[in-house]
Amino acid sequence: MMVRILNYLNKRSQVLKRLFFVVLLMTVVFDFFAKRHHAHFFGDSIIGFWAGFGILGCLGMIIVCKGLSHVWLEKEEDYYDK
Amino acid sequence: MINSTIFMHPATWFLVGAFFMPVFKRMGLTKVILIAVPLIACLQIQWLPESFGHASYLGFDLVFGKVDQLTRVFLHVFTIMALIGCIYGLHVKETGQHIAAFLYVAGSLGVTLCGDYVTLFIFWELMAVASTFLIWYRKKNRSIQAGYRYLLVHITGGLILLAGIFLRYQNIHDLSFVRIAVEGASVADYLIMIGFMLNAAVPPIHAWLPDAYPEASVTGAVFMCAFTTKTAVYVLARAFPGFEALAILGAIMTLYGVGYAVVENDARRILAYHIVSQVGYMVCGVGIGTAMSINGACAHAYAHIIYKALLFMGAGAVLEMTGKSKLNELGGLYKRMPLAMIFTVIGGISISGFPLTSGFISKSMIIAAAGESHRNILMLMMTMASVGTFLSVGIKLPYFIWFGKDSGVQAKDAPWNMNLGMAIAAFMCIFMGIYPDYLYKMLPFPVHYHPYTAYHISETLQLMGFTGLGFFIMVKKLKPMPKMNLDIDWFYRKGARVFMWIASRPVNAANNWTNEVYRTVGFRFTLAFAKALSWFDWEGIDWVIDGSARGVVKAGDQLRTLMTGKIQHYIGAAIAITFIVLILVLLV
Numbered sequence: 001m002m003v004r005i006l007n008y009l010n011k012r013s014q015v016l017k018r019l020f021f022v023v024l025l026m027t028v029v030f031d032f033f034a035k036r037h038h039a040h041f042f043g044d045s046i047i048g049f050w051a052g053f054g055i056l057g058c059l060g061m062i063i064v065c066k067g068l069s070h071v072w073l074e075k076e077e078d079y080y081d082k
Numbered sequence: 083m084i085n086s087t088i089f090m091h092p093a094t095w096f097l098v099g100a101f102f103m104p105v106f107k108r109m110g111l112t113k114v115i116l117i118a119v120p121l122i123a124c125l126q127i128q129w130l131p132e133s134f135g136h137a138s139y140l141g142f143d144l145v146f147g148k149v150d151q152l153t154r155v156f157l158h159v160f161t162i163m164a165l166i167g168c169i170y171g172l173h174v175k176e177t178g179q180h181i182a183a184f185l186y187v188a189g190s191l192g193v194t195l196c197g198d199y200v201t202l203f204i205f206w207e208l209m210a211v212a213s214t215f216l217i218w219y220r221k222k223n224r225s226i227q228a229g230y231r232y233l234l235v236h237i238t239g240g241l242i243l244l245a246g247i248f249l250r251y252q253n254i255h256d257l258s259f260v261r262i263a264v265e266g267a268s269v270a271d272y273l274i275m276i277g278f279m280l281n282a283a284v285p286p287i288h289a290w291l292p293d294a295y296p297e298a299s300v301t302g303a304v305f306m307c308a309f310t311t312k313t314a315v316y317v318l319a320r321a322f323p324g325f326e327a328l329a330i331l332g333a334i335m336t337l338y339g340v341g342y343a344v345v346e347n348d349a350r351r352i353l354a355y356h357i358v359s360q361v362g363y364m365v366c367g368v369g370i371g372t373a374m375s376i377n378g379a380c381a382h383a384y385a386h387i388i389y390k391a392l393l394f395m396g397a398g399a400v401l402e403m404t405g406k407s408k409l410n411e412l413g414g415l416y417k418r419m420p421l422a423m424i425f426t427v428i429g430g431i432s433i434s435g436f437p438l439t440s441g442f443i444s445k446s447m448i449i450a451a452a453g454e455s456h457r458n459i460l461m462l463m464m465t466m467a468s469v470g471t472f473l474s475v476g477i478k479l480p481y482f483i484w485f486g487k488d489s490g491v492q493a494k495d496a497p498w499n500m501n502l503g504m505a506i507a508a509f510m511c512i513f514m515g516i517y518p519d520y521l522y523k524m525l526p527f528p529v530h531y532h533p534y535t536a537y538h539i540s541e542t543l544q545l546m547g548f549t550g551l552g553f554f555i556m557v558k559k560l561k562p563m564p565k566m567n568l569d570i571d572w573f574y575r576k577g578a579r580v581f582m583w584i585a586s587r588p589v590n591a592a593n594n595w596t597n598e599v600y601r602t603v604g605f606r607f608t609l610a611f612a613k614a615l616s617w618f619d620w621e622g623i624d625w626v627i628d629g630s631a632r633g634v635v636k637a638g639d640q641l642r643t644l645m646t647g648k649i650q651h652y653i654g655a656a657i658a659i660t661f662i663v664l665i666l667v668l669l670v
Contacts, residue, residue, distance in 0.1 A: 002420045024551060027543040034540035040453040041461065044537075051544040057469040058552030061344060066559055069345040073567040080575055 027051065087134045091146055091195065092123035092161065093205070096188035097661065100181045107177050116172060116180060120165035123191070127157045133197070142257060145197025151526040152380065156194050156316045158524060159384045160187070162510075163308045163391060170395055170503030171301035182215035183305050185657065190309040194316055199247045199257045199274075202317070204660065206243065206281075210236035211657055213310060216302030217294050228297035231571070235280070235290040243277025246270050262321050275322055281314035282365055283358050284331050285338050289571035292342065295354040296407070300398040303350060304503075307394045308387045311357055315364045315383050324371025332366025333463040335359065340470035342569070347562045349397040349407045349479060353390065356475050359467055360386050360433070366464065367448040370455055373527035378447030380525050385440035385514060389432040392507035393475065396426030399496035399504070400483060406491060409479075409562035414488025421495050423484045425504035432511040434476035435468055437542060440514035443521065443533040446542075450531060465545070472549045481553075482562055 009016060028048045036044055043049040088094055099106075099119040106115045135146030149157075164187045174180065189212060192205030210233065217229035249270035251257055262271050276287075283291040291311070295303050322328060339359030346352045360382070367379030399422045400415065401407045416423045428439070435441035445468060452461040495501065514521050522529040553560070 002424065003417050006416055006420075020550070024547045027540065027547045030536075031540045031544060034536040036537050037535065040456060041458050048544065050541045051548045053465065054469055054545040054548030055552050057466050058473055058549040059556065061341070061466070061470050061473065062552065062556045062559060065341045065344040068341075069565075069567055073345075073569075074563075074565045075568060077564055077566050079566060079568075 024051075087147070090126070090130065090134050091192075092126050092157070093188040093191040093195070095119045095122050095126075096164075096184045096191065100184035100188065101661065103177050103181045103184070112177065112180065113172055116168040117165070119184070120161060120168050120187075124161040124165060127154070127161055130154075130157075130195075139200075142200050143198065144201050145258070146192070146201055147195045148197030148259075149195065151524070152316070152320060153194055155380045155384060155524045155526065156312070157191065159387050160190055160194060160309065160312075163387050164305075166388075166391060166503050166506050167301065167305045167308070169506070170304055170398075170500050172499040173497050174301055176219060178215065179219045179299060179301065182212050182219065183301070185212035186216065186305055186309060188212075190313045193313050196259060198259050199250070202259055203240070203244060203247060207240050208657070208660060209310060209313065210240060213302075213306050216306055217298045219299040219302055220297060221299075222297070225297035225299075228294045231575070232290050232294040235287075235574075239277050239280030239287070242273055242280070246273030246275075246277060249273065259317075259320065261323065264324050264326075267325075271322075275318075275325070275327075278314050278317050278321070279331075279365075281310055282318060282361055283311055283314075284335055284365060285358070286570050288335070288338075288358050289569045291358060292346075292351055292354040292569065293571050295357070296348050296350040300402050304391050304394045304398060307353070307357055307390050311361045312364075312383050312387055315361060315368065315379065318365065319368045319376060319379055323368055323376055325369055327369065328365050329369030329371075329457070329460060332362045332364070332369050333460045335362025335365060336464050336467035337470070338362075340467045340474060342567060343474035344470060344478070344560075345567055347409050347565060349400070349409060349412070349483060350394065352409075352474060352479055353393050353397060356433070356471065357390060359471065360390065362467070363445060363448050363464060366460060367451065370448075370451055370457060370460070372451055372455055374454060374531060375448055375451035377522075377525040377527050377529055377531075378444065378449075378451050381444040381447055381521050384521055384524070385432070385444035385511075388507050388510045388514075389429045389440060392429035392504055392511065393426060393433065393479075395500065395504045395507065396422050396429060397479075397483075399500050400493070402500070403493040403496055404491050408564060409482040410564050412483045412489050412491060413486040414484070415491065415493060416484040417488075418491075418493045419484075419495050421501050422504065423480070425501075425508045426484070427480050428508040428511055430476045430480050432515070434472035434546060435542060436476075436546060437534070437539055438512065438515040440511045440521070442515055442542065443518040444514075446533055446538060447531055469545060469549050472546055473553055476546075477550060477553045478560060481557075 028051050031047050031051075039045045043053070096119055099115050103112065103115065106112050130147065130149045132149050133145070133147060135144075137144045137146070167183065167187075168180075171180070171183065186209055189205045189207075189209030193202055193209065196202045196205060214229050214233045214236075217225050217232055247257065247270075249268075253268060253270055280287045280290075295306055298306055318328065336359045339355045339357070339362060342355040343352045343359065346355060364379040364382050364386070367375040367382065397407060400412065400419065403419065404412070404415075406412055432439035432441045435445045445464075449461055449464050449468075452458075452464060518533060522531075
């Protein structure tokens, strides 16, 4: 049954994509209404701060890690066996 | 008296179980024992007295059982984890693997309960040796090599710890395992701390973990991911709360581990690097040292053991059924292993700290504690690491195993016992997320933290949602490649070759040269001298002490036939001897 549901969803990836963007929008909208009890950090008082942090952090991390891996750390799998 | 309290110690059951496992196998009772022993331990730890198992040995006061709230949390999760791990490994036919797992758990429980450094050290080494066998039982060439490296690194760490213990004894003549104050910490204490940090996989002494765990046997890895690092977190929390070095290194760890998890290809290596990251939160929590952050470290250790084991079980199930663990060889498995997929996705969202899962209520406690102590940089580093967590283990891992491009790999769902193990762990992840008081009630300090505030939910959903967006923007860049990445272990893996070269060329040449000189000059003289001595010894002294030297020679010959030259046998014998000594100590 599980498999059938996933197959069904798999065929409708466009709908899922739109749904995903709606959810993203809603998280930011929700942030307008979330009460801030004690902000210790300046980011806590900016609406949508963590959304920006999430996207920039994610992209930054991919670029830095993949970059480092490509130019320096990445080796063939049998590197130590040679 | 000690005789009556020996079975009060939960480790005893595991030790006895391990010792008699071959007998139980003959009787066809292996499966019964595998369930019964952890179950007894689970129940038994509820009624432990505050202190038990005192013994005196060589003038040291040994304390095998010292129980407070900090001990209880860890005992609780260790015994539950032992039960889950044993269920997951029920189908394994090799008795040796079960014995190794039991000894390993016994070591971990022994460390958790001990009240002095001597006892701690004995159980600490038992853990290191037993877990090495869990790697070797994979029986691949790579795992045998990785096992040797693992053992050597842990022996080194053990020696540093032992040096610290000796120095500490010399300084203060007290070996009780208690909190060490930040102000009075000496070199001895820092050596002990380094010994502990090695097991917690704090960079730069972390490389043994991602080196060894992916090479361990399927069930072995499930046990290993739970015990070594978390036992280390426990001892750090007991002895070194509030040490600034831990706070900073812990925060660095969270990012270091997750960085590698983003780029690695092997599913179990991703998870192994991710242990480094997750343990970083706990080490940082211990280092911040407030009641809230210590609580957070304990809560996170509890939650982490369950969901990381769940993920290792999921990746292990895939490895068991398909023989593959590299992401570039997998994909589209949701059609063939739907149960494992559901469980692993639950593990993935739990580790990412999604609302209604255990990660949400535990990880956030440490991050909030950092915020409350005005450690904003630490807080941001840890938040960044949770972005990476969701990216690497929450999305990347499930996506490339279960979804993504269909690899056409054939598989069917794992045996019932593996699925049961995963189901229990998955249930606990959700249960703790919905009912956090279950966990909060166990913590060492009273909890005043409420995870389900509107702002915290909003913050988490934004972070997760937009990380997901980032993933799908960059999904092409993240396509797994059959590559590996260098880490600190390069120094000793390549360094060992330099050492071997020096040993085989210059040192060997020098050795040969000295031999030559010795043979021509010293040999004749020595030979004559030895002959004279030997005559005196054989005929003179031995006559006096009644032929005992001849007896020793004979015994030596017998001993030589016992020496098989295989390191496994030596280590096996060493464990047996440790075990016997332990029993003697306990019974005396």
